[in-house]
């Protein structure tokens with residue numbers, strides 16, 4: 001049997017984190033992504049030993065993994081406001097503790113936004129790069145405070161809505177360039193976000209990965225978010241669609257599944273429709289890998 005990506009989806013943790021495990025098994029997944037708390041809250045209570053055991057014990061009886069936690073959407077480590085930046089960093093550290101406590105391999109996060117109020121400054125390189133440097137600084141502090149942790153901090157490329165930074169591979173690389181200890185850093189490429197920020201998977205697939213390798217380097221890539229797109233290439237609009245039903249299309253997803261450089265990654269669906277859609281999507285992706 002040839003190796004293909006380990007496939008999963010962002011499953012629900014309603015009723016407790018441990019509920020993610022049967023939810024992943026039900027859809028035929030090899031792995032899963034989840035929130036570690038209510039994503040609309042800043043800080044949750046620390047996990048109790050009971051909660052940790054209730055999650056890790058049934059997990060140890062499965063082959064699921066590597067798992068990914070998606071951090072709270074409220075966290076913006078790119079903020080130029082010192083107080084807001086500090087608050088984001090504290091919440092991020094809290095997420096990292098939870099991730100490590102649960103034995104989850106990856107803490108995935110959106111880099112953040114520069115929040116400059118002037119529209120004309122949206123794509124100003126200095127404004128954007130200063131935000132990327134603030135993000136790296138917060139990550140450095142987090143890494144300093146967590147020596148010995150095994151979980152990786154995984155930077156996800158953004159679609160480019162509003163003043164989001166971390167869109168192009170060069171911007172992700174600029175974060176990594178400013179990280180002191182790169183061993184616990186990974187990158188997750190969201191196929192929809194990349195498409196929305198101008199990477200044309202339909203017409204430019206090989207060049208995009210060559211470009212990724214030349215900037216970030218394949219050695220940093222740990223995961224994909226496999227999402228089709230309701231919005232156009234270059235639209236900078238973050239709208240996920242089901243695999244093969246959007247503007248990226250089935251053929252391009254076949255290329256993701258067959259690409260040798262991606263075969264050791266984990267990939268998570270964040271597509272609409274819930275488990276009834278994810279189960280056939282995972283099955284269809286596995287088929288595309290065989291063709």
Ligand SMILES: [Zn+2]
Nearest residue numbers: 156190225270
């Ligand atoms: Zn994503």
Ligand SMILES: [Zn+2]
Nearest residue numbers: 193238239240
């Ligand atoms: Zn998205």
